[in-house]
Amino acid sequence: MLLFIFLPIISVVTQSLHIDHEQVFVEVENCDFFGCKKAMAVDTEATEQLRAEQPLGRFVGLDNYFNRSHLASSEIATAWKNSDSFGEFYDQVYNLPLYRAIIFTLVYTFTVTPLLIILGFLIAIGVNSLHRHLKGFVIFFSLLPMIVTPLVGSLILFWMIDSRGIIGSSLQHLFNDPNLSLKASTSLTWITLMVYGVWHSAPFAFVIFYAGLQTLPQDTLESAMIDGASRWERIRYVVIPHLMPLVTFVALIQLMDNFRVFEPIVGFNASAHATSLSSIIFSDLGGESRLLSSASTTSVLTILGVIVLLSPVLYRTWRDWERKV
Amino acid sequence: MNPVLKKTLVAAGLMAASASAYAGCGISAGNVNIIGNEFPAIQTIGAGAVACAGDGVEVKANLTKEHKDLQVPGLTGNPAEYTVAIVANSSIVPLMNDGLIRPLDDLIAKHGGNFNDKQKISIGGKTMAIGFMANAQHLVYRKDILEQAGIEAPTTYEEVLAAADVIKEKGLMKYPFGAAYAAGWGIAQEFNNMFLGFGGEFFKEGSAMPNINNEMGVNALNMMKSLTDHMNPDFLTLNNNEINAEWKAGNVALMQMWGSRAGPLLDGEGSAPGIADNTILAAPLTVGGGSIPATTLWWDGFTIAKNISDEDAEASYLAMVNAIDPSIMNAEVAKQAVWMIDGYEPTPASAGVFATINAGAKPYPMIPYESLLHTALGNELPDFFSGKESAEKTLADVEAAYETAAKEKGFL
Numbered sequence: 086m087l088l089f090i091f092l093p094i095i096s097v098v099t100q101s102l103h104i105d106h107e108q109v110f111v112e113v114e115n116c117d118f119f120g121c122k123k124a125m126a127v128d129t130e131a132t133e134q135l136r137a138e139q140p141l142g143r144f145v146g147l148d149n150y151f152n153r154s155h156l157a158s159s160e161i162a163t164a165w166k167n168s169d170s171f172g173e174f175y176d177q178v179y180n181l182p183l184y185r186a187i188i189f190t191l192v193y194t195f196t197v198t199p200l201l202i203i204l205g206f207l208i209a210i211g212v213n214s215l216h217r218h219l220k221g222f223v224i225f226f227s228l229l230p231m232i233v234t235p236l237v238g239s240l241i242l243f244w245m246i247d248s249r250g251i252i253g254s255s256l257q258h259l260f261n262d263p264n265l266s267l268k269a270s271t272s273l274t275w276i277t278l279m280v281y282g283v284w285h286s287a288p289f290a291f292v293i294f295y296a297g298l299q300t301l302p303q304d305t306l307e308s309a310m311i312d313g314a315s316r317w318e319r320i321r322y323v324v325i326p327h328l329m330p331l332v333t334f335v336a337l338i339q340l341m342d343n344f345r346v347f348e349p350i351v352g353f354n355a356s357a358h359a360t361s362l363s364s365i366i367f368s369d370l371g372g373e374s375r376l377l378s379s380a381s382t383t384s385v386l387t388i389l390g391v392i393v394l395l396s397p398v399l400y401r402t403w404r405d406w407e408r409k410v
Numbered sequence: 411m412n413p414v415l416k417k418t419l420v421a422a423g424l425m426a427a428s429a430s431a432y433a434g435c436g437i438s439a440g441n442v443n444i445i446g447n448e449f450p451a452i453q454t455i456g457a458g459a460v461a462c463a464g465d466g467v468e469v470k471a472n473l474t475k476e477h478k479d480l481q482v483p484g485l486t487g488n489p490a491e492y493t494v495a496i497v498a499n500s501s502i503v504p505l506m507n508d509g510l511i512r513p514l515d516d517l518i519a520k521h522g523g524n525f526n527d528k529q530k531i532s533i534g535g536k537t538m539a540i541g542f543m544a545n546a547q548h549l550v551y552r553k554d555i556l557e558q559a560g561i562e563a564p565t566t567y568e569e570v571l572a573a574a575d576v577i578k579e580k581g582l583m584k585y586p587f588g589a590a591y592a593a594g595w596g597i598a599q600e601f602n603n604m605f606l607g608f609g610g611e612f613f614k615e616g617s618a619m620p621n622i623n624n625e626m627g628v629n630a631l632n633m634m635k636s637l638t639d640h641m642n643p644d645f646l647t648l649n650n651n652e653i654n655a656e657w658k659a660g661n662v663a664l665m666q667m668w669g670s671r672a673g674p675l676l677d678g679e680g681s682a683p684g685i686a687d688n689t690i691l692a693a694p695l696t697v698g699g700g701s702i703p704a705t706t707l708w709w710d711g712f713t714i715a716k717n718i719s720d721e722d723a724e725a726s727y728l729a730m731v732n733a734i735d736p737s738i739m740n741a742e743v744a745k746q747a748v749w750m751i752d753g754y755e756p757t758p759a760s761a762g763v764f765a766t767i768n769a770g771a772k773p774y775p776m777i778p779y780e781s782l783l784h785t786a787l788g789n790e791l792p793d794f795f796s797g798k799e800s801a802e803k804t805l806a807d808v809e810a811a812y813e814t815a816a817k818e819k820g821f822l
Contacts (some may be wrong), residue, residue: 125618129507
């Protein structure tokens with residue numbers, strides 16, 4: 086715990102409080118096949134010396150947290166002052182990278198999690214009422230979306246929804262709109278990502294609920310039947326209360342999972358329309374110039390986000406546990 | 411035995427044989443580990459270096475699309491993981507910024523090498539890289555489609571718009587124009603091209619302050635927007651590979667493509683019938699009445715890590731010099747790139763890049779903070795193309811995002 090959780094968090098927090106040294110420039114002449122040109126370059130020796138004096142970089146306190154790439158305090162203040170309506174304010178906030186990522190991440194998390202719990206539950210109920218010879222076969226197929234690697238799964242769907250792909254061109258026929266493209270519109274991209282999210286994670290909920298169904302108290306069920314309870318009433322008053330602790334468990338795991346949504350955004354090439362907290366950290370870390378401080382700051386904010394998000398569920402679990410003890 | 415397997419084994423055997431025949435390349439000791447991009451020309455160079463392995467000298471090559479993400483961390487350690495980085499004029503900059511590569515002048519003086527002076531790439535008077543090929547984005551067009559539409563090959567973006575209109579009107583194609591406008595690096599590069607075409611300068615003179623939110627920037631964005639009307643509506647997700655696939659399928663008649671990737675379109679592999687024969691690699695386009703083409707020139711070359719032993723550095727230098735020796739040139743290799751190596755005879759695949767050089771295109775700038783601006787453009791431009799923002803607002807966002815990043819990196 087100390088080595089794998091505590092120390093990395095300390096290092097990320099430290100990094101987020103620092104930025105790189107001021108770069109010392111020199112003007113040099115660069116020559117290549119295409120001729121010579123004067124340009125700026127970094128004086129590595131001078132910069133090296135600065136680095137040796139202060140290996141961590143320049144300490145800036147919480148500046149990284151409040152700059153435009155993160156909480157953007159001054160941009161938010163200006164937006165609040167200059168906008169006449171809430172819609173206008175929202176547009177300006179949505180234009181800031183971190184808020185855009187948070188908005189997508191939250192919408193994704195709170196749409197996908199309930200839907201996948203409902204879908205997983207319906208599949209579990211359906212499979213449970215099948216004939217026992219069919220069960221094994223159907224269970225295997227229901228689990229496939231979870232077995233498929235997320236990136237591969239999203240790529241398959243990505244090709245199918247291409248405007249020349251099978252789903253894409255069918256939709257064009259269906260709506261009689263040859264320019265309809267699921268990838269070109271922000272809202273359709275969001276819907277696609279969420280459908281993919283539900284498709285990918287529902288089997289997880291299904292497996293847990295199906296296991297739970299095997300422990301249903303048969304006596305209660307039979308007495309409910311004798312009392313004339315319909316199938317719906319039995320599900321409502323016997324099955325759901327019995328599975329409730331499992332719902333909490335699935336919600337907890339899936340909230341955490343969906344909060345760090347990442348692979349579908351890469352797989353669907355969707356960064357033009359949707360960014361998540363994980364995807365902006367990834368883009369800060371990639372490429373030719375890596376922005377380590379910016380990535381660390383976003384990471385710390387993500388950790389805080391997870392804590393806030395999970396606190397109600399954790400509190401509930403803790404209270405249940407206390408009550409039992 | 412399965413014939414494919416048999417061929418592979420024979421090929422492997424031949425390679426092993428040739429490796430031992432070349433073994434040494436004059437290397438007495440040391441290890442070589444190469445990081446670089448993965449297109450065919452670089453594969454050839456990598457294989458040439460690996461052929462020097464033997465007699466206790468180990469030569470490894472990691473040629474991957476992710477080279478940009480790997481090269482800085484891979485050369486930072488002491489000793490560095492990689493001894494050689496194959497770079498382009500954009501990717502040498504982060505290595506220079508952090509002082510991760512060594513000047514090659516001593517090695518050149520000691521070991522020489524069969525290359526010409528033009529191949530030496532010098533920064534501040536020191537040779538930091540040896541170049542071996544040039545690259546550029548330029549126009550590719552379908553002769554047959556333009557003939558059917560009764561139009562001349564376009565030389566400006568304005569003519570491309572007119573040509574695309576005619577092709578659409580005549581019902582020849584739905585989306586006649588193609589270019590890699592995927593969000594991220596690709597669309598930012600297209601903006602850079604267009605911005606230079608309009609005569610823009612990315613930074614205020616002598617400083618790291620951005621200089622794109624101006625008339626040239628707005629014109630560049632508006633021209634790109636007009637072009638997207640003639641592109642597949644999924645354009646924000648389409649990279650070079652997908653655009654090339656569209657070309658091979660016959661869905662595109664005019665395309666902006668890299669010289670290094672346009673060559674394979676001529677040999678017809680994977681193309682629908684009749685497309686390769688009608689594919690013409692042409693000069694880059696100008697825009698807005700300007701004379702500088704709206705594109706950038708690129709070179710690829712090798713650099714040697716600083717944080718390695720002198721023995722490894724010498725081994726790396728010798729292996730790479732062997733890999734770019736004029737003796738590698740043959741008909742197959744000549745087709746892979748526009749080589750800057752002596753003895754290279756231009757092939758039809760090089761027509762576009764040579765036309766770009768002759769048209770006086772500007773090289774992609776080797777400036778320490780250029781890649782930060784490139785990243786900011788890649789993240790912010792899609793808002794303009796999905797219709798959420800005006801051009802001015804988008805460019806202001808790009809400058810703000812760039813300034814935040816540049817402050818963090820200590821450039822501002």
